[in-house]
Amino acid sequence: MLRISLCFLGIAILCLLLADIEITTLDPWGEIQRMAIGAVTPEWSALYTFRIALLNTFTFAFCGIALSIVGGSILAFFFHLTSVRLFCAFIRAIHEIFWAFLFLPLVGLNPICGVLAIAIPYAGIFAKVYAEILQETDRRPLQGLPHQTHPFSQFLYGQLPLAWANIKHYTAYRFECALRSSAVLGFIGLPTIGFHLETAFRESHYAEAAVLLYAFYLLIASLKYWVKPKLVPFYVLLSVAIIPKTIHFSFHNITRFLTYEIFPWPMRREGFLSGNNDLALPLYDTYIWFTERLVTSILPGIWNTVILTQIVLVGTGLFALIAFPIISHHFFSRLTTRIGHILLIVIRTTPEYMLAYLFLQLWGPSMLPAILAIALHNGAILAFLSGQNADHIPLRLDASKTRINRYFFEILPRIYNQFLAFLFYRWEVMMRESAILGILGIYTLGFFIDSAIAEQKMDRVILLIFVTALLNLGIDTLSQRIRRHLRLSIGTIKTTI
């Protein structure tokens, strides 16, 4: 275990040497000052201006999550089929923003685009997690059922009640994620709070940005008080009722997209030039087109994405290891751990995309903002889980009172196994985030996808998104291998990561 950890640390240091992490802005401290002033003088009146965006953030998330629960539940029933498992792995390997990019040319910048962009990857995630939760339920009650009970009745009585608490817990956590996704989709133009945040940041209206952020924190912090399981159907209906429905749905567009635009340019060139839009298959030209893509975008994109991912993986781990004692009663008093909790929740609640955007304003385009953003966001989640784990350990009465001894001799050895399991479990998530942050100007896969979008070259977009998904699947498989090799087990807390 130690060897693997050191090995990953070594790789990360090597990547750090290769990565571009300089600060390019002229006056980062001045900007930080202005942000700090904005943060303490929020312009509460702006809340009224942003009310529609706040509402949209909520309704998009709700419609998206409702669809994905339905889709994910259905898929979970067939999760034992390899084809379904692969399909789910594939749809969840593509980030919400990439899904939005795919739907943009089809349905335009409207709610359907946002809702589907959330619903599809989340359905893949729900399918996997629901299936795993069901698999881990106690099988004995099933044996108590009459022999010829219908499989669905068996499920209703013998499995669902046992899995229900975990399913509810996980779904609630995912809803929080959906709100984050919904907010972030605003950064690419959808009418959620991300849209106004982007504007506020770009124009240095930090007092407005602060209001939006605080409103978002409040929204998430208050979820447990007003989103109750019994009220969910009501909220879904409400969301469907008030979601803007100005949809220009054109089957012509969709057919054209699926049967024409996504094919490599050389296949379309002849038809385009002659005006009849026919497809051809010039093998050599297509091959040249592909190698060009490979050299100019795919390989550099993968290279940078992997470098960023490896740095971030270790950065997340380090941050979590340093930060978790702050919420553990083995190290600090009740007051300190409470403050620690709030701190970690605030960091975790801020979408990593938003954090990266903010750091980018401060330090200019390099990998530094992305590294910090992803490591902070994931590190906060990991620190939270590790801290909770640490608190479950009963210490002997005569355990060392010095914090440093406690940390290294009592706590760390006991939680390290599960900590590593969490870290590798989220490896794939970090890779997805590394790719997506390319949109902000660092040369990961997202950068090349964003450029292709800007040039309206959908053939390139599709190819690059496909490559990104494959890379993600690769990391996921590797992570599973390592976890199995080290016999790392997530245990029962899986429902919150």
Add this chain to the structure above:
Amino acid sequence: MFHLTNISVSYGDEPVLHNITLNIDEGDKVVLIGPSGAGKSTLLRKLYDLQKHQAAFIHQDYALVPQLSTFHNIYMGQLDQHSVFYNALTLIHPQKRERDEIAPLLDALGLTDKQNERISELSGGQQQRVAVGRALYRKAKIILGDEPVSAIDPQQSDAVLTLLKQHTHTLVLAMHDVELALRHFDLVVGLRDGHIAFSLPSNHVTDTHLTELFDRA
């Protein structure tokens, strides 16, 4: 009902039952006794496998759903008698028809005031009575039970065993309380090391039989 001739069962390479020959006729009430590890549970499971479609099984570990109520766990005995839709409806809102059907059973088992409580809130003995209730509600021809009164106090054990005998045509139970077993059953099968040591009417079972059966040496 059950006619076993030279049946052997192994778990992996470990033989558990050796050449069992056993006849149980319809209407028989049989008790299996013997030291732990003798193969009582395995024999019961074997019998269940042979008559799955008309047998109810009382599990040693109850096999209840801790998150559901007593009512629901007993209702589960007839899950195969209703459509998926009706089962789903009952899960959310129990219907009067089943409430009325189950009420006398709850009364007989002393669980009336516990019918809406979750299984996880009940004591071990109460849970075991729910498991018995589920098997009875199944209304199957045969009930097979693995230590169905092990967690119930003596007076109630008598009542529960009487209830089982009254409502079941063919009954086969494994029990560790020999005195209770002999008192309630006419037919006794003694198992030891995967063999049938004896199969006799209970009034023919002597102390010698029992000493040999349970003797450690």
